[in-house]
Amino acid sequence: MAGRVNDVDTEKRTHEQQLIRDGVHDVAGQPGPMPPLIEEHVQHQTRTLWGDAWYRLRRNRLALVALIWIAIVALAAVTADLWVPRMFGDPLTINTQTASAERLQGPSWEHPFGTDDLGRDLFGRVVYGARVSLTVGVLATLISVLVGVALGAVSGFYGKFLDALIMRTTDIFLAFPYILFSILILAVLPPEMRGIVPVILAIGLLGWPTFARLFRSSVLSVKENDYVAAGRALGASDARLMFRHIAPNAIAPIIVYATMSIGGAILTEAALSFLGLGVQPPGVSWGQMIESSRGYLVTQPLLVAWPGLAILSTVLAFTLLGDGVRDALDVKMKD
Amino acid sequence: MLQYITKRIVQFVPVFFGVTLALFLIANYMPGADPIQMRFGERTPPPEIKAALIKQYGLDRPWYVQYGKYLVALSPVKSVNGSLQWTGPDLGTSIYTGRPVTTILAETYPHTIRLALVAIMIEIVVGIGAGVISAVKQYSIWDVLVTLSTSILVSLPVFWLGLMLQYFFGIWLKGATGGAFYLPISGASSPFFPDWVHMILPGITLASVSTAYAARIMRSQLLEVTTQDYIRTARAKGLSERGVLWRHAMKNALIPVVTFIGLDLGAMFAGAVLTETVFNWPGVGSTISRAIFQRDFPIVFGSVTAMLFAVMIINLIVDVSYAFLDPRIRYGGAGE
Numbered sequence: 001m002a003g004r005v006n007d008v009d010t011e012k013r014t015h016e017q018q019l020i021r022d023g024v025h026d027v028a029g030q031p032g033p034m035p036p037l038i039e040e041h042v043q044h045q046t047r048t049l050w051g052d053a054w055y056r057l058r059r060n061r062l063a064l065v066a067l068i069w070i071a072i073v074a075l076a077a078v079t080a081d082l083w084v085p086r087m088f089g090d091p092l093t094i095n096t097q098t099a100s101a102e103r104l105q106g107p108s109w110e111h112p113f114g115t116d117d118l119g120r121d122l123f124g125r126v127v128y129g130a131r132v133s134l135t136v137g138v139l140a141t142l143i144s145v146l147v148g149v150a151l152g153a154v155s156g157f158y159g160k161f162l163d164a165l166i167m168r169t170t171d172i173f174l175a176f177p178y179i180l181f182s183i184l185i186l187a188v189l190p191p192e193m194r195g196i197v198p199v200i201l202a203i204g205l206l207g208w209p210t211f212a213r214l215f216r217s218s219v220l221s222v223k224e225n226d227y228v229a230a231g232r233a234l235g236a237s238d239a240r241l242m243f244r245h246i247a248p249n250a251i252a253p254i255i256v257y258a259t260m261s262i263g264g265a266i267l268t269e270a271a272l273s274f275l276g277l278g279v280q281p282p283g284v285s286w287g288q289m290i291e292s293s294r295g296y297l298v299t300q301p302l303l304v305a306w307p308g309l310a311i312l313s314t315v316l317a318f319t320l321l322g323d324g325v326r327d328a329l330d331v332k333m334k335d
Numbered sequence: 336m337l338q339y340i341t342k343r344i345v346q347f348v349p350v351f352f353g354v355t356l357a358l359f360l361i362a363n364y365m366p367g368a369d370p371i372q373m374r375f376g377e378r379t380p381p382p383e384i385k386a387a388l389i390k391q392y393g394l395d396r397p398w399y400v401q402y403g404k405y406l407v408a409l410s411p412v413k414s415v416n417g418s419l420q421w422t423g424p425d426l427g428t429s430i431y432t433g434r435p436v437t438t439i440l441a442e443t444y445p446h447t448i449r450l451a452l453v454a455i456m457i458e459i460v461v462g463i464g465a466g467v468i469s470a471v472k473q474y475s476i477w478d479v480l481v482t483l484s485t486s487i488l489v490s491l492p493v494f495w496l497g498l499m500l501q502y503f504f505g506i507w508l509k510g511a512t513g514g515a516f517y518l519p520i521s522g523a524s525s526p527f528f529p530d531w532v533h534m535i536l537p538g539i540t541l542a543s544v545s546t547a548y549a550a551r552i553m554r555s556q557l558l559e560v561t562t563q564d565y566i567r568t569a570r571a572k573g574l575s576e577r578g579v580l581w582r583h584a585m586k587n588a589l590i591p592v593v594t595f596i597g598l599d600l601g602a603m604f605a606g607a608v609l610t611e612t613v614f615n616w617p618g619v620g621s622t623i624s625r626a627i628f629q630r631d632f633p634i635v636f637g638s639v640t641a642m643l644f645a646v647m648i649i650n651l652i653v654d655v656s657y658a659f660l661d662p663r664i665r666y667g668g669a670g671e
Binding site: 168169171172175176177179180181183184185187188189191193263267270271274275276277287290294297298301304305307308311312315316319320 | 366495506602605609623628632
């Protein structure tokens with residue numbers, strides 16, 4: 001298709017490009033051999049930037065496995081209410097009739113991960129814990145991205161005083177591990193106010209500075225491009241320049257870092273829950289499961305092992321997916 | 336260099352005021368933050384006593400006056416009866432024991448620092464070692480192993496790693512060897528082990544994440560440095576691979592790693608809260624987590640404040656010593 005449009009300047013083509021055009025003609029139905037390598041080349045020419053990135057991501061086997069694992073965990077978490085209580089019993093309530101007989105069982109067909117100290121099915125609890133972890137991971141990152149991108153855009157686009165103010169603020173935030181601040185903020189809250197919402201807000205509102213810096217630096221480099229100057233010369237408003245011309249070309253590092261930071265937010269949530277600052281019982285999260293079953297490390301270590309493996313596999317998947325997205329979008333980032 | 340150091344110190348000023356202001360706002364204006372109630376813990380103070388305390392502590396004054404008073408309380412030097420004296424910072428008193436938080440910190444901090452030093456030693460030896468090996472033998476089985484294990488380590492919850500180490504080295508190994516060989520999993524001392532053995536598992540746990548990052552940075556830095564011209568020159572001069580690596584490549588590749596290790600001390604404090612909780616290590620971290628469960632807020636607040644100040648000062652020292660380490664800054668002026 002592309003070949004036909006470009007037929008006019010066939011003279012100028014190199015031999016290689018000529019071959020590609022021939023390949024396209026073959027697709028269009030004309031007889032002739034069609035080397036697969038050439039077909040691949042043609043696909044590259046007709047894909048968009050994002051299509052191209054998706055194509056490269058699919059060919060990264062590690063990233064693909066990570067994506068599939070995240071999809072499985074997410075699907076299980078979203079549909080949990082439909083099948084978990086029916087197959088494994090309600091993982092949140094304690095059945096006082098059977099609790100003493102069913103407690104601390106090892107894995108079996110009935111309870112694939114075994115049961116906890118109150119006779120509840122561990123597999124069901126791990127699936128329910130995924131809901132909290134994924135919600136916190138995604139929403140906290142979303143908050144960080146929105147705040148960070150907005151402030152980074154202002155900082156990079158307008159510069160001067162606002163830039164200095166915002167960048168000094170990020171300095172302050174980045175000088176400290178934000179988990180220390182989130183411990184403080186959440187420890188002040190009375191226990192009845194603790195739960196998933198304060199955790200999301202704390203992680204989200206403390207995590208924006210990295211996004212602000214990333215977006216600022218890519219806005220700074222993108223806004224020097226000729227097409228931005230052209231847009232400005234044609235009378236485009238600041239908002240139009242920002243949203244139509246700069247943002248789409250500056251967003252790639254944000255996507256990469258956001259993918260990785262979902263995993264980071266899941267880890268932070270687990271740590272905060274382990275310290276008793278996150279989801280409170282009878283709610284369930286992976287970190288809180290580990291905290292409440294610490295005492296059974298000697299008698300039934302699986303109680304501690306399962307939620308930890310769930311955290312590890314999910315966070316690792318987001319890290320690997322992030323690496324894959326980085327390579328696919330060809331973003332250069334430091335370690 | 337002087338210009339660089341001055342610049343760093345000037346940059347330190349807004350960080351200091353930003354952090355103290357943030358701490359002040361959290362303690363006084365967060366939902367649920369009630370400075371009077373915090374002094375009473377679970378009990379409810381009678382309204383007339385509450386009113387008197389509000390007046391006594393100046394909580395009815397405007398926020399900037401209170402912030403100023405807070406800064407004065409934090410200052411280690413205060414004027415007592417008209418003359419300046421070293422009184423130490425005032426971080427409040429524990430609700431449950433009534434002891435000053437500074438006294439509690441003085442008891443617990445040495446343990447935390449001891450553990451952090453062990454962790455940093457592990458980080459330097461294992462992190463740099465693994466990074467060098469995987470860079471020198473790029474794409475070898477060792478490289479794959481290091482890359483894989485660092486990815487896993489940074490995706491692990493620290494406290495879970497601690498619990499798993501406790502299980503395998505303290506419980507499983509004890510059972511498997513019939514009680515002949517195992518590692519202690521709780522506390523800093525016991526009649527059964529020399530003190531340093533108690534530091535092995537918590538030390539490894541605390542070092543884990545930082546070691547993984549140090550190895551990654553070491554690897555990428557070394558790979559980057561070895562593509563530079565002066566390395567090719569050194570090889571062309573006929574230097575041995577070992578000479579090129581240790582005399583030329585490492586010198587430049589190490590600078591970012593050393594900076595990372597220095598600046599990472601802050602993260603190590605955060606990790607200490609979790610690690611010490613798991614291993615019942617009698618440091619600041621386990622004090623914080625116990626205080627969270629007891630709702631002894633002055634301890635949580637005072638200890639975290641002390642940690643943040645330690646991080647601030649360490650960051651400043653690392654930044655300044657950077658100037659001495661890196662000749663490009665030493666002779667190049669302000670840097671950046």
